Amino acid sequence: METKLLEVKNLKTHFNTERGRVTAVDGVFFTVHAGETVGVVGESGCGKSVTAESILRLLDEKSTEYEGEILYKGKNLLTSTINEMQAVRGNDISMIFQDPMSSLNPVYTVGNQIVESIMLHQNVNKKEAYEKAIEMLRLTGIPSPEKRIHEYPHELSGGMRQRVMIAMALSCQPKLLIADEPTTALDVTTQSQILDLINELKVKFNMGTVMITHDLGVVAEVCTKVVVMYLGQVIEESDVRSLFSSPYHPYTDGLLKSIPQLTGDRSKKLHVIEGKVPTLHQVPKGCRFAPRCAFANEKCHDEMPELVQADTSRKVRCWHYKEIFQAGEESPYVSAADSY
């Protein structure tokens, strides 16, 4: 039975800056069920990390304004009090950050940091908390955790530190895990170890996971559902297979085509999405992708499309997705899979 864990409805995050108000996230929708991994992808500056931070309200409340709703088990986190948020953070919803080098406190042992989070949320004494921390470290595959628990972050390698972060995030058995680029700073062989670990623990605890990443390979490997973001908006939402075999939005299509492949023909030139992402200070009036889109016409430049249900499992924010999709050529991904 699927339980709806998290529902983000038309989330908008505004920052008040010296150069005026910018809206870093402007219309994000998605739902996470228990045991499901939702990927949030996009290029730098598309608002994917701000979305993650908005869910836990980690941004500076003085200069940030939120709009919309973030429902965790039916309760709106955006209207919760600070105390209520503290009870949710780390306990019900946990987060893994991108940089394992800077997200651990260098002057405390890793055991100390994990125990802190356990004792904050669970009614246990220090000894029990230490035992729990050792168990978590063992679960994440750290060899001889009884010894490692007394080490400082600088004594551990990048992959080990990321394991410590995961152990810390999962120490209170959260229902929902938000992983913000958890493997970007790691090497590929370490990355595959960490992705396997997250997958394994997800099944074990029946967690819902939000995987924020820019790497479409990671999405294809671990996610069941994908949300594609461009300039603060969700432009496409789909199950992972359909997205890779037949993307609806021209941006998604362009993004998929511009990655060099590990299989198939390599003599072809790479696809290029012309132009560059506009800054948040000069957001286009109509469709945000229109200035770079080969299919854009006047309507695209004037009116912003809404995120509409395209078919049962898919949503897209484009005026022309039907025509483009019908006229579009076969995606390279289907044929690559056949020939592999």
Added chain:
Amino acid sequence: MSVQQIPIEQPLLEVRNLKKYFPVTNSLGKVTGHVQAVNDVSFNMKKGETYGLVGESGCGKSTTGRTVLRLIEPTEGETIYKGENIYQLKGRKLMDMRRELQMVFQDPYSSLNPRKRIGHILEETLKIHRIGSKQERMDRVMDMLNKVGFQSEQYFRYPHEFSGGQRQRIGIARALMVDPSLIICDEPVSALDVSIQSQVLNLLEEIQDEFNLAYLFVSHDLSVVRHIADRIGVMYLGQMVEEAPTDELFAQPLHPYTKALLSAVPLPNPMIKRERITLKGEVPSPINPPSGCVFHTRCPHATEICKKNVPVKRNVAPNHAVACHLYE
């Protein structure tokens, strides 16, 4: 051009037994050990060829690139360019070598001087090598700007006015200013988003054809290297463990490390489910690398001989070399 005609059979650049050890000192400045960043690496490059150097962080691929250019002096070994060991060049000849071997750096934000206009950044290389009159230099900069996709007006802009992808194009233009025959590209697209990455990769390919350039392409991203390289060398812990033409390496990797590395790359295709080889443990410290084969601590096929004897890189097929006891 002043570049001498090189017969096709002869390699453009030959790296022989290159070693680079960095000293490790204690708080009193006493040398307590050495980081063996590059340990006996040999390879050669042909004219107009792209040679990819791949490996994970700390494997010595960037140090190799920098040492080849003599940005770092080697501990041992030689690099032969045009029949001469570049580590023994002095004065005028050293300058000539520096002109012909250029470099594109990883970080487009820190590799351009923020206080200079981009026109001047490009012109500087010409000034250093005393090429052309003032007017000629300016014309040449304008030409080059157009070639890498800029307008002439952008001559007077500062680096901060450009995005990451544009700056990387400026970095490439700067390397091209002095007609090099080889460019060392140290992770040139790692800092860029995928849509920008493809622009830069395409540009690199275009200018390669136009100027008959050779690239030493250092990268950790295997899909990028597969796209651009003709031949690939795989490095692990300061040593080159396998070397093969690109298609062959991907179709038939031999070294256990190469196999694991290739299988670890997540494919952007949910339809493909592969058997993944997960390596146990971590990369050992280069200060105290394992005895015998450096990979034996993590290798699924390691035997007694791997712990004792260092495997020698040998050809198992034409152009396909591997350093592993399994293939002896």
